[in-house]
Amino acid sequence: MRSAAALAGALVLGCGSGLERSAYFSFEGSLQGWTPQGTDLTIGSAIEAWSIEPSSDRAFEGSGSAKLFLDNQNAMGKVWLERTFPVTPGKRYRAHLELALGTADATGSGRLIAGVLQAPPRSATDLTAAVREDTSNRGAQGYAWISKTYDVGAQIAETGSLTALIGVWGTSGTPRTYYLDTVAVVLIEE
8 A cells, every 4th residue: 555645645636537535544543533333233132342443553554543343243243434525416426445454354254344325324234335355364364454445436426425434344253353544535526
């Protein structure tokens, strides 16, 4: 993945003739305006333990990242960060996402959630369009940083905003911890 300065420069230069909005997040000491969310987190009558918070445990660049923890005893939990971006109502936008995922999953105990939607998701059904590949660390020992890049198909900004989201869809009934760093979001008006 590119360094923060190189990525920021590339995003400013743009990649097309349409209006472009871009933002970069390193989670150095805060979640930088991203909001933690979760769904399918009940087991019996209890809520499973989960959290998303800034952390200095690990970092891809700098000294901080966002730490995602999911107990996931029900093997169905989903946790993510979301951030809503203002855009021109009624216009179509393509999205480009880049991120570094810190994972210790040797076999992919979850699915990565990464996308841009018309509205903030609140259910598994809402998240379906943003589910990506598994969370495997590609056979590394312990935690490894895996660079991910996604181009998201056009979304119409009906309400004048689009919501970016990044997180994990748990698929195994074991506690898991992941880290997110160097997140770039680019919205390109078509």
